[in-house]
Amino acid sequence: MRHHRDPQTLADGTSVLDRMARILAARGLDRTAVDALGDEPERFSPEAALSAGTPPRYRDAIADHPLVLAWARQVAAQATAPSTGARRQVATGPSLLMAGVTGAGKTHQAYGAIRVLVRAGLGVRWRATTAADLYAELRPSTTTDAERVLAAYSRVPLLILDDLGAAKTSEFVEEQTCRLINRRYNAMLPTLITTNLRIRDLKAYLGDRVTSRLAEMTTRVEFEPVDRRRHQRAA
Structure with missing residues (x-):
């Protein structure tokens, strides 16, 4: 039986956003800012993450x-x-x-x-x-x-x-x-x-x-x- 994996999940079971959160944590960004970026974290920039985590x-x-x-x-x-x-x-x-x-x-x-x-x-x-x-x-x-x-x-x-x-x-x-x-x-x-x-x-x-x-x-x-x-x- 073939198991279908969520396309947002990596081979080791880690979600893309979780992995990205680890990378961005090293750059000084909190997970809340990553979540706010939506499904395209590859477009991340420090200014974008700041705006995403800030009230409008x-x-x-x-x-x-x-x-x-x-x-x-x-x-x-x-x-x-x-x-x-x-x-x-x-x-x-x-x-x-x-x-x-x-x-x-x-x-x-x-x-x-x-x-x-x-x-x-x-x-x-x-x-x-x-x-x-x-x-x-x-x-x-x-x-x-x-x-x-x-x-x-x-x-x-x-x-x-x-x-x-x-x-x-x-x-x-x-x-x-x-x-x-x-x-x-x-x-x-x-x-x-x-x-x-x-x-x-x-x-x-x-x-x-x-x-x-x-x-x-x-x-x-x-x-x-x-x-x-x-x-x-x-x-």
């Missing part, structure tokens, strides 16, 4: 804030060169905490900062999530391994953690935030954090442990209290 609203994001660009330069300076001769990889580096009102452009700057690194020729394995979505993924469930989810966000070389402080505070929220931030702090992994809270109000929401870690691991950027979205609509 932020695919043309450009970082122009001086402190965000300075952060990108610091991260690029600490990128490591793999022994294989592939592009330098973002591995460790400082973090950035961007605070300001809703619509001030914080998330736009965060995605733009990743584009800066990719266009500088660096390999960037990254993930992005809102704090509220992260807590939803980490809540006990029969279908989700919360520890595995936390490990994935804790270990990815670069993380965007958007809207920290938007979810209602609770013991669970404080504990999970502390675990994530502490792991990334210990591993010295760059994290882009945005929050609508004023920096002086973070301690009341996050607690002493998280605030202390953030104070040491991040450069803090206070955005002007202007809702750019509202101004754009008015224009």
Whole structure:
């Protein structure tokens, strides 16, 4: 009896996308970006993978804030060169905490900062999530391994953690935030954090442990209290 093999599966049973994911991981790209490319990963380029993994609203994001660009330069300076001769990889580096009102452009700057690194020729394995979505993924469930989810966000070389402080505070929220931030702090992994809270109000929401870690691991950027979205609509 002849067994028919999926044309997207290699002889050893590995799917084409899985094999491509391994190749692209060496170049600094996450599997999520590979999946987003569809059935033709051979057309891969770093810029295409970046766009595929970025929400449509932020695919043309450009970082122009001086402190965000300075952060990108610091991260690029600490990128490591793999022994294989592939592009330098973002591995460790400082973090950035961007605070300001809703619509001030914080998330736009965060995605733009990743584009800066990719266009500088660096390999960037990254993930992005809102704090509220992260807590939803980490809540006990029969279908989700919360520890595995936390490990994935804790270990990815670069993380965007958007809207920290938007979810209602609770013991669970404080504990999970502390675990994530502490792991990334210990591993010295760059994290882009945005929050609508004023920096002086973070301690009341996050607690002493998280605030202390953030104070040491991040450069803090206070955005002007202007809702750019509202101004754009008015224009």
